[in-house]
Amino acid sequence: MxxxxxxxxxxxxxVPADSSNYTSANRGASDINWIIIHTVQGSASSAVNWFxxxxxxxxxxxxxxxxxxxxxSLSEINIGWHAGNWSYNEASVGIEHGGYVSGTYxxxxxxxxxxxxxxxxxxxDIPKQRATWVPTDAADNTTGGIIGHDQxxxxxxxxxxxxxxxxxxxDLVNSY
Numbered sequence: 001m002x003x004x005x006x007x008x009x010x011x012x013x014x015v016p017a018d019s020s021n022y023t024s025a026n027r028g029a030s031d032i033n034w035i036i037i038h039t040v041q042g043s044a045s046s047a048v049n050w051f052x053x054x055x056x057x058x059x060x061x062x063x064x065x066x067x068x069x070x071x072x073s074l075s076e077i078n079i080g081w082h083a084g085n086w087s088y089n090e091a092s093v094g095i096e097h098g099g100y101v102s103g104t105y106x107x108x109x110x111x112x113x114x115x116x117x118x119x120x121x122x123x124x125d126i127p128k129q130r131a132t133w134v135p136t137d138a139a140d141n142t143t144g145g146i147i148g149h150d151q152x153x154x155x156x157x158x159x160x161x162x163x164x165x166x167x168x169x170x171d172l173v174n175s176y
Contacts, residue, residue: 007119007176010112012072017051017059023079032124033144034092035117036083039159044098048073057081060094062116068108083152091138093120101161114172117146128173130166
């Protein structure tokens with residue numbers, strides 16, 4: 001598929017997060033400018049289960065398993081609690097990836113995530129590139145972009161980590 005054709009939403013398994021783990025909202029396309037890539041530090045299913053725990057105080061919109069299986073825990077109109085920086089939570093879609101920062105990522109996982117990111121970029125007019133400039137307040141850059149959790153201002157996280165192949169991933173995003 002060429003980058004000029006509209007990407008379709010990939011198939012997802014809807015496993016909703018507990019309502020105490022996100023903020024209900026009615027965000028539109030102009031409100032979402034960032035896609036944040038995360039690594040679970042465990043299995044994809046454990047992350048999805050954690051989002052369902054009313055005491056978790058965390059959620060991401062999507063989770064991609066190592067084999068490419070894709071879960072959705074929140075509608076994009078709602079605000080996930082994943083970035084650790086409220087302005088980025090308000091302006092982003094969070095995608096968790098099963099696995100560990102110190103491990104490697106499977107091709108099926110890269111491909112499914114890239115397919116999803118291509119769709120999200122087209123839906124929300126987000127550049128299909130890794131953002132090189134990440135302001136303290138997400139609203140200070142209205143074009144947004146694709147970033148790792150480690151790029152979120154104030155984050156103490158290291159995910160997705162040095163083993164995440166950004167060049168390969170962005171090439172895949174642009175191939176959908």
